[in-house]
Amino acid sequence: xxxxxxLFMIVTGILVAAWNGKVETxxxxxxxxxxxxxxxxxxxxxxxxxxxxxxxxxxKAGLIRILARVVKPLTSFLFPSVxxxxxxxxxxxxxxxxxxxxxxxxxxxxxxIAMQELQKLNTxxxxxxxxxxxxxxxxxxxxxxxxxxxxxxxxxxxxxxxPTEIVGTTLFATGCxxxxxxxADRFFRSLYxxxxx
Amino acid sequence: xxxxxxxxxxxxxxxxxxxxxxxxxxARGVKVFETFVEGAExxxxxAIKTIPYLVAMMVxxxxxxxxxxxxxxxxxxxxxxDLIGVPPEVLPLGLMRPLSGGGALGITAELIxxxxxxSFIGRLASTLQGSTDTTFFVLTLYFGSVGVRKYRYSVMAxxxxxxxxxxxxxxxxxxxxx
Numbered sequence: 001x002x003x004x005x006x007l008f009m010i011v012t013g014i015l016v017a018a019w020n021g022k023v024e025t026x027x028x029x030x031x032x033x034x035x036x037x038x039x040x041x042x043x044x045x046x047x048x049x050x051x052x053x054x055x056x057x058x059x060k061a062g063l064i065r066i067l068a069r070v071v072k073p074l075t076s077f078l079f080p081s082v083x084x085x086x087x088x089x090x091x092x093x094x095x096x097x098x099x100x101x102x103x104x105x106x107x108x109x110x111x112x113i114a115m116q117e118l119q120k121l122n123t124x125x126x127x128x129x130x131x132x133x134x135x136x137x138x139x140x141x142x143x144x145x146x147x148x149x150x151x152x153x154x155x156x157x158x159x160x161x162x163p164t165e166i167v168g169t170t171l172f173a174t175g176c177x178x179x180x181x182x183x184a185d186r187f188f189r190s191l192y193x194x195x196x197x
Numbered sequence: 198x199x200x201x202x203x204x205x206x207x208x209x210x211x212x213x214x215x216x217x218x219x220x221x222x223x224a225r226g227v228k229v230f231e232t233f234v235e236g237a238e239x240x241x242x243x244a245i246k247t248i249p250y251l252v253a254m255m256v257x258x259x260x261x262x263x264x265x266x267x268x269x270x271x272x273x274x275x276x277x278x279d280l281i282g283v284p285p286e287v288l289p290l291g292l293m294r295p296l297s298g299g300g301a302l303g304i305t306a307e308l309i310x311x312x313x314x315x316s317f318i319g320r321l322a323s324t325l326q327g328s329t330d331t332t333f334f335v336l337t338l339y340f341g342s343v344g345v346r347k348y349r350y351s352v353m354a355x356x357x358x359x360x361x362x363x364x365x366x367x368x369x370x371x372x373x374x375x
Binding site for chain 2: 001002005006009010012013014015016017020022025026028029030032033034036037038040041042044045046048049050051052053054055056057058059060061062063098099101102103106108111112115116118119122125126127128129133134137138140141142143145147148149150151154155158159160161162163165166168169170172173174175176177178179180181184185188189191192
């Protein structure tokens with residue numbers, strides 16, 4: 001799927017640029033994007049290092065295990081393949097909470113930590129996403145948002161009379177997205193096991 | 198009122214974690230400094246590992262956008278979205294949102310500037326921007342950091358959620374602000 005999307009974007013991009021008679025934009029766009037991708041990755045070094053340190057402390061102190069036990073009913077439904085007190089559960093919960101609170105720069109490292117923990121359980125085919133990883137990503141990309149902090153900021157700057165009035169509508173829209181993410185994840189998984197194995 | 202409380206929570210969340218976690222760890226006999234460093238060691242490696250994955254994805258998205266293929270794609274889906282009452286002004290935003298966080302933010306800022314934050318378009322754009330995450334970015338970054346190359350059905354699940362978030366935004370904005 002991702003192979004097809006990737007190829008589609010590049011091929012149509014080049015064809016359309018040629019048709020518009022500005023094929024040289026492809027070169028600059030490609031190199032510019034590559035550069036910004038590297039910048040994003042390098043920017044992650046500081047924040048990943050920081051959060052990995054904090055998370056190891058939380059793990060050694062037993063806090064992750066406590067957190068995992070508290071949310072067990074929910075997580076054993078969403079992630080049946082992950083052992084009850086596994087550190088992955090703690091990291092997943094931290095990531096989703098950070099997303100809900102709109103703490104963008106804490107959510108990403110938590111998500112990467114959760115992924116690493118899930119990868120430890122994914123021993124049979126390490127280059128293929130596990131069921132739990134797919135569920136986690138579906139939840140993550142559609143996560144309920146309580147505080148869309150960036151948008152509220154833009155609205156304030158633009159002189160809105162009520163910058164936060166979109167909180168309710170955002171909550172509704174993300175709530176619908178999350179429900180569909182969970183359903184779609186289960187649905188596509190059942191299709192996957194029926195037709196590809 | 199409610200929002201004030203929530204925004205206070207999000208302001209305090211990280212300082213509190215930073216205070217409480219090392220404190221409890223120390224109380225439980227963990228060597229706090231050494232343990233922090235031991236965990237932090239993997240930060241560099243994790244970040245560097247994401248480079249090839251992100252470059253691959255962002256180059257494809259960059260070429261797709263800059264060439265004008267994105268605009269053509271919008272023209273292509275417009276008849277269908279017109280049918281269900283999606284304002285044409287927000288269509289580029291809806292399509293950009295899963296692809297590029299920066300691109301989507303730029304479009305949102307522009308729509309808010311052009312139409313005003315308290316116009317219907319402004320409110321709908323704000324809701325859309327807050328509603329979904331940059332699916333392709335998150336997918337590439339998270340899977341890339343652990344070396345997963347086969348994403349199975351997770352692209353489809355993510356896009357299904359994105360489409361739902363988009364339609365739900367349009368629906369609720371008509372109900373609340375329409």
